[in-house]
Amino acid sequence: xxxxxxxxxxxxxxxxxxxxxxxxxxxxxxxxxxxxxxxxxxxxxxxxxxxxxxxxxxxxxxxxxxxxxxxxxxxxxxxxxxxxxxxxxxxxxxxxxxxxxxxxxxxxxxxxxxxxxxxxxxxxxxxxxxxxxxxxxxxxxxxxxxxxxxxxxxxxxxxxxxxxxxxxxxxxxxxxxxxxxxxxxxxxxxxxxxxxxxxxxxxxxxxxxxxxxxxxxxxxxxxxxxxxxxxxxxxxxxxxxxxxxxxxxxxxxxxxxxxxxxxxxxxxxxxxxxxxxxxxxxxxxxxxxxxxxxxxxxxxxxxxxxxxxxxxxxxxxxxxxxxxxxxxxxxxxxxxxxxxxxxxxxxxxxxxxxxxxxxxxxxxxxxxxxxxxxxxxxxxxxxxxxxxxxxxxxxxxxxxxxxxxxxxxxxxxxxxxxxxxx
Amino acid sequence: xxxxxxxxxxxxxxxxxxxxxxxxxxxxxxxxxxxxxxxxxxxxxxxxxxxxxxxxxxxxxxxxxxxxxxxxxxxxxxxxxxxxxxxxxxxxxxxxxxxxxxxxxxxxxxxxxxxxxxxxxxxxxxxxxxxxxxxxxxxxxxxxxxxxxxxxxxxxxxxxxxxxxxxxxxxxxxxxxxxxxxxxxxxxxxxxxxxxxxxxxxxxxxxxxxxxxxxxxxxxxxxxxxxxxxxxxxxxxxxxxxxxxxxxxxxxxxxxxxxxxxxxxxxxxxxxxxxxxxxxxxxxxxxxxxxxxxxxxxxxxxxxxxxxxxxxxxxxxxxxxxxxxxxxxxxxxxxxxxxxxxxxxxxxxxxxxxxxxxxxxxxxxxxxxxxx
Ligand SMILES: Cc1ncc(C[n+]2csc(CCOP(=O)(O)OP(=O)(O)O)c2C)c(N)n1
Ligand code: SF4
Numbered sequence: 159x160x161x162x163x164x165x166x167x168x169x170x171x172x173x174x175x176x177x178x179x180x181x182x183x184x185x186x187x188x189x190x191x192x193x194x195x196x197x198x199x200x201x202x203x204x205x206x207x208x209x210x211x212x213x214x215x216x217x218x219x220x221x222x223x224x225x226x227x228x229x230x231x232x233x234x235x236x237x238x239x240x241x242x243x244x245x246x247x248x249x250x251x252x253x254x255x256x257x258x259x260x261x262x263x264x265x266x267x268x269x270x271x272x273x274x275x276x277x278x279x280x281x282x283x284x285x286x287x288x289x290x291x292x293x294x295x296x297x298x299x300x301x302x303x304x305x306x307x308x309x310x311x312x313x314x315x316x317x318x319x320x321x322x323x324x325x326x327x328x329x330x331x332x333x334x335x336x337x338x339x340x341x342x343x344x345x346x347x348x349x350x351x352x353x354x355x356x357x358x359x360x361x362x363x364x365x366x367x368x369x370x371x372x373x374x375x376x377x378x379x380x381x382x383x384x385x386x387x388x389x390x391x392x393x394x395x396x397x398x399x400x401x402x403x404x405x406x407x408x409x410x411x412x413x414x415x416x417x418x419x420x421x422x423x424x425x426x427x428x429x430x431x432x433x434x435x436x437x438x439x440x441x442x443x444x445x446x447x448x449x450x451x452x453x454x455x456x457x458x459x460x461x462x463x464x465x466x467x468x469x470x471x472x473x474x475x476x477x478x479x480x481x482x483x484x485x486x487x488x489x490x491x492x493x494x495x496x497x498x499x500x501x502x503x504x505x506x507x508x509x510x511x512x513x514x515x516x517x518x519x520x521x522x523x524x525x526x527x528x529x530x531x532x533x534x535x536x537x538x539x540x541x542x543x544x545x546x547x548x549x550x551x552x553x554x555x556x557x558x559x560x561x562x563x564x565x566x567x568x569x570x571x572x573x574x575x576x577x578x579x580x
Numbered sequence: 581x582x583x584x585x586x587x588x589x590x591x592x593x594x595x596x597x598x599x600x601x602x603x604x605x606x607x608x609x610x611x612x613x614x615x616x617x618x619x620x621x622x623x624x625x626x627x628x629x630x631x632x633x634x635x636x637x638x639x640x641x642x643x644x645x646x647x648x649x650x651x652x653x654x655x656x657x658x659x660x661x662x663x664x665x666x667x668x669x670x671x672x673x674x675x676x677x678x679x680x681x682x683x684x685x686x687x688x689x690x691x692x693x694x695x696x697x698x699x700x701x702x703x704x705x706x707x708x709x710x711x712x713x714x715x716x717x718x719x720x721x722x723x724x725x726x727x728x729x730x731x732x733x734x735x736x737x738x739x740x741x742x743x744x745x746x747x748x749x750x751x752x753x754x755x756x757x758x759x760x761x762x763x764x765x766x767x768x769x770x771x772x773x774x775x776x777x778x779x780x781x782x783x784x785x786x787x788x789x790x791x792x793x794x795x796x797x798x799x800x801x802x803x804x805x806x807x808x809x810x811x812x813x814x815x816x817x818x819x820x821x822x823x824x825x826x827x828x829x830x831x832x833x834x835x836x837x838x839x840x841x842x843x844x845x846x847x848x849x850x851x852x853x854x855x856x857x858x859x860x861x862x863x864x865x866x867x868x869x870x871x872x873x874x875x876x877x878x879x880x881x882x883x884x885x886x887x888x889x890x891x892x893x894x895x896x897x898x899x900x901x902x903x904x905x906x907x908x909x910x911x912x913x914x915x916x917x918x919x920x921x922x923x924x925x926x927x928x929x930x931x932x933x934x935x936x937x938x939x940x941x942x943x944x945x946x947x948x949x950x951x952x
Contacts (some may be wrong), residue, residue, distance in 0.1 A: 476759055
């Protein structure tokens with residue numbers, strides 16, 4: 159097996175490009191730590207630094223511009239062997255388009271090393287200003303010098319929670335410094351400062367790397383967080399989602415003829431969806447097929463709450479409800495939400511709380527004091543009243559469902575029963 | 581099917597069936613970012629899958645999935661258009677890298693954020709055109725609870741056999757509505773094989789055997805593995821446009837077109853002597869089933885086609901269309917996207933369309949168009 163991580167000493171960069179030094183010294187750092195080529199998964203970004211793959215004997219993953227840290231993160235999630243090493247090569251450009259990915263990997267303190275090739279501009283696309291270009295540094299798109307200061311990617315990563323962050327000048331033998339980062343447990347990031355000769359050096363001819371770095375105020379250094387590294391914190395798993403569903407056996411009779419659509423509507427927080435579910439389950443208990451869906455504003459705690467239910471002896475395909483057969487309204491919110499529908503009803507029944515004004519409708523109207531039992535119980539009471547008056551299903555099937563679902567203690571059952579008798 | 585569930589009649593939603601089926605078929609990781617109407621899938625995914633990660637956005641979601649897939653896992657996510665739009669470049673990446681995964685796309689009303697809680701069928705053309713180069717992405721569409729179960733299993737199989745991302749297309753009303761359902765109707769699901777290369781001789785990440793290259797994860801140390809989203813040769817090394825690399829890019833298209841022929845799913849309810857064909861997929865197929873029944877009861881002769889393999893568009897659909905004098909497509913959009921997939925912009929005069937936005941198409945609307 160090949161023990162050499164690098165295939166060739168001649169790397170595909172422009173003459174004098176700092177990427178050459180970074181690649182060679184990353185490899186040297188890995189070898190110092192004893193890594194064999196196929197223990198290393200090298201994830202490379204899009205940019206000049208990313209064309210290194212073909213020169214490597216490691217596993218190589220070459221993805222999208224800016225996304226390599228997230229891609230590498232995904233790999234760390236799937237690695238079960240702690241002897242494996244994920245290394246990400248990314249540019250200064252890649253680190254701003256993918257800034258979120260770096261922050262996230264640092265926050266989770268994932269086991270990986272990110273090598274930021276900060277050559278102070280976008281190399282591959284023609285020397286444009288990047289988010290890490292220092293103030294005053296000239297690029298092909300800020301000829302007078304970048305008017306803004308660049309991000310401090312080290313400070314950001316450190317603050318986000320990286321175990322180890324360092325900034326180093328891309329000069330001389332940096333392999334020991336690389337090895338420190340590469341050998342760190344958890345998330346490490348090294349920002350290596352260099353100037354792209356093809357654009358940066360040309361446009362800033364008299365400036366030296368040390369001077370540019372010093373002027374930017376982003377001096378070399380190390381920043382450490384003593385933190386727990388990432389481990390899979392999986393909550394309790396359900397081995398079979400179907401087992402979690404409750405079997406509903408037919409134990410009651412129904413008296414439904416033909417399919418019926420029911421709309422139940424009231425105010426958020428008044429148990430409308432629960433009442434609808436109890437009605438659906440009681441209907442199933444009575445041998446009927448059902449469909450049920452809810453509708454409410456995005457802010458689920460205020461405004462209307464509507465449930466649409468279909469009841470049928472047969473299997474239900476289409477579950478939409480245009481003009482319903484039955485509408486049950488327990489509050490002003492519910493009325494406002496369904497007023498149009500009620501007006502379109504040519505038959506059927508409208509059950510409506512007696513405090514509300516009845517809109518013009520072709521439906522038979524049954525007014526009743528649903529809210530008298532307490533606003534929170536109005537919906538369930540209305541559903542029981544509906545069962546009693548239509549006889550589609552028995553109130554017993556509903557009471558049984560309430561009991562089986564463990565809701566009996568929370569409801570004033572005796573009061574409800576008395577009210578129903580009246 | 582587990583024995584104890586036989587015959588069990590429950591109140592259930594499509595989301596639960598999809599996640600359980602995916603998990604049984606071999607999906608082992610769920611990555612999610614919340615979005616209505618895919619939130620139930622997210623919830624169940626987090627409860628059921630061996631691995632679960634909450635991503636900070638949908639680009640990250642797809643990248644994390646790709647990383648997991650490179651380690652040999654079969655990751656799943658569920659989203660809706662706004663999230664899916666963010667994933668597109670990364671799905672292209674996974675397609676190019678040939679990484680298996682399943683993306684459940686729950687359609688809702690667009691454009692843009694549109695209405696989060698309103699269903700729709702408006703994403704088919706997006707799916708058709710989302711790959712740069714026009715390459716086809718496998719898309720399976722559910723049209724009922726049985727499909728939520730069976731096609732989810734198939735989606736896993738396609739992903740693994742073809743080494744590709746697969747979209748399971750559904751919509752709000754299919755995955756958020758509770759229905760009474762007998763679990764008896766669910767077929768047994770066996771875990772799908774994850775076929776890894778196991779020979780000693782040289783391994784090339786993109787050397788195909790019968791169009792699909794053998795897979796190896798980056799977790800092993802026997803062979804060097806390369807995954808590459810840039811144009812590449814069989815070794816997975818970046819190339820500009822040489823012959824080997826172009827052959828590889830062409831193969832990606834051919835692989836999906838050819839191999840998806842083994843995954844042609846549709847329902848055809850033919851009536852002898854019928855000159856009219858009703859076509860509907862996804863949520864609209866439920867109204868179409870009711871419409872068909874009512875039309876036949878009223879003496880109308882009609883056949884019904886429910887396409888389930890939507891992309892790459894099987895040639896067989898056009899052949900079926902051509903057997904009828906009148907074809908009516910029902911789709912919850914205003915622009916007959918399925919018609920576009922089959923015919924392009926030049927739709928024949930015998931093709932009719934029932935569309936809708938903001939509400940489901942009703943059986944009555946379909947019947948009216950078929951009768952007209
Ligand atoms: C999403 C996306 N936007 C833009 C590009 C174009 N692009 C390719 S490389 C690059 C910048 C590379 O700069 P950097 O990351 O600093 O790496 P360098 O070339 O300097 O090594 C850009 C913008 C792309 N590939 N993808
Ligand atoms: S353009 Fe600049 S960054 Fe790219 S290889 Fe050449 S010198 Fe290096």
